[in-house]
Amino acid sequence: MDTNWRPDLSQHPGPKYLALTRALRESIRAGELAPGAQLPTVRDLAWSLQVTPGTVSRAYQMATQEGLLAATVGRGTFVAARAPRLGPTQALFQERDLGNEPWLVDLRSPQLPDVGQAAAMTAALSRIGGDLGTDWQDYPSQRGEAPLRDALCDWLSDRVLGPITEADIALSHGGQNALLLVFLCCLRGDRPVILTEDLAYPGIRHAGRLARAEVVGVEIDAHGLCPAALEAACRRHGAQILVITPEAQNPTAARMPLERREAIAAIARKYDLQIIEDDCYSIAESQLPSIRALAPDRTWYVGSLSKSLSPALRLGYVVCPTGMGEAGRLTAQHSFFALSRPVSDLCLDLLESGVADQLRRAVVAEFSVRLQQMVNALGAFDIRWQPGLPFIWVPLPTGWRGSTLARMAEAEGVLVRQADEYALIHGRAPHALRVAVAGAIPQARYLPALDTLARLLARPPSDMAV
Structure with missing residues (x-):
């Protein structure tokens, strides 16, 4: 079992996730990673290589799609010991349990606000349950x-x-x-x-x-x-x-x-x-x-x-x-x-x-408030948005790379998605972020998270190659 694998990504030009995928491929083919060898966890390898967990996760996903790796829930990721399977090879979403990381504000995917959905569904289930x-x-x-x-x-x-x-x-x-x-x-x-x-x-x-x-x-x-x-x-x-x-x-x-x-x-x-x-x-x-x-x-x-x-x-x-x-x-x-x-x-x-329409209007109203707060906080930058849409697109200022900003934002308690996560397998992505409206997060945590992103965007690393 090998949990200490640490490749040199400088030997592979291009986006970090592609460099890591190539390093995995070469190490497996060269026998440096034997069939059945366990790879480091996403977070451990990300920390070791100073890249975002999303970068490692995407590289692991690509290698799994090629049949090079096999992921087992609860056990980890291993070098595949047999031919690629014919069916799906990884989860659609890489879930991350934030229960042990309560300080993180998750702006990766839109979260619906609580506008009474549970109570409405409880009442509806009572109505239909009385006449089966x-x-x-x-x-x-x-x-x-x-x-x-x-x-x-x-x-x-x-x-x-x-x-x-x-x-x-x-x-x-x-x-x-x-x-x-x-x-x-x-x-x-x-x-x-x-x-x-x-x-x-x-x-x-x-x-x-x-x-x-x-x-x-x-x-x-x-x-x-x-x-x-x-x-x-x-x-x-x-x-x-x-x-x-x-x-x-x-x-x-x-x-x-x-x-x-x-x-x-x-x-x-x-x-x-x-x-x-x-x-x-x-x-x-x-x-x-x-x-x-x-x-x-x-x-x-x-x-x-x-x-x-x-x-x-x-x-x-x-x-x-x-x-x-x-x-x-x-x-x-x-x-x-x-x-x-x-x-x-x-x-x-x-x-x-008519309850569904009432709930939809309430969701739209709350999303609109929070979207406007996001636009107010990040509007000094070149953001792309439209009314009613629960996320914005942020092309990064000169000096920033998506992976670097995402890693620094996470270090300060804010999770965002970089453009790499939306590129096709052989595609290229700009240096940009998608930041989602989080309707389920209290305002007392949501607004400071937006301020954190604004502060980071305004201060790109001075030694970043552009």
Whole structure:
């Protein structure tokens, strides 16, 4: 067992996570790390190399994807002793238990404020629990979900989606599951290609791997995906699906203008490309036509209740292309029959009673207050944000690198995500951070954390190479 491995990253140019991945690969192939050898923990190796835990975590993830490492919950990370497995090789998220680190303020992912969700769900469960019929003794069905799909049509009335009915909707276990459902429905061949923004939500590449697809990044700018780069990628790769976030690009907070949405819809038609329009993060009203409205023949609009009500509900939905609703529901049926009755009945009660809309408005109001506080604290820097979006994008001042700032912020009790975490496996990331609105953290801790980030941003290391 070898827990003292400490590579020299100066021998490997480029981003630290790629340098560490290459060092792992070379040490394993050279026999310096034997099959079964245990690697240092993420935190121990990060401390030893003076990099962020996120850098080590990403390198471990990449090496695990290649089949070089194997992670065992509760035991650690080891050099793989056999051929790569065919299924998933690591968790979608590397969970970090902050129970033993109560001083840390976590601004990595948005946290919903408590606006009465638990009490509302308790009351709804009491209502539905008083009238359980014999149909609860059988498998749930797609037919039985029609009232919930109809209620979701009303829920989506603040979006410009074009004409939709419950027949256009398929339900899923959250937004991540919705992505996979569309992949399963649309992808064909031994090695299909999925295009997405070159900085994107990591779940896209994980879902793509489950579908045995190659995920290729396409250039983005301040307005989102670049049409010229998309057309070049279509010609080069013959892709089948484009995953895009036009309303609230994650992580850069960009909002795509109408002209570009129209251009992307036209390119998709030209190359017979299916579009997944991911709108899970957009919780404020929008008057811009969605790509689903511009290209209803080929756009799968994906959303969930996780960012507006509660991620514990695990309710996602897909507004399928015109005439494809049945195909989407059949894919869901072949995967899990239908949603469980407790989930579907609870969500139906919350939506039909109007409680869900009240909770959503309360969440938006609290997020707006905290977002404004974040903008006030960090507005002296080149930040990117939009109203209603629970995170901001912070291109770093000259002199800062994302990994260095993230490490220094953590040393002062603040956790943030650097741009590297959103880059594709072979992609490059700018020196930037995504800072999330934390609705669940008391103001007495939230505001000082923002002040800490502002102070660090204003004082880049004087000896940093630029």
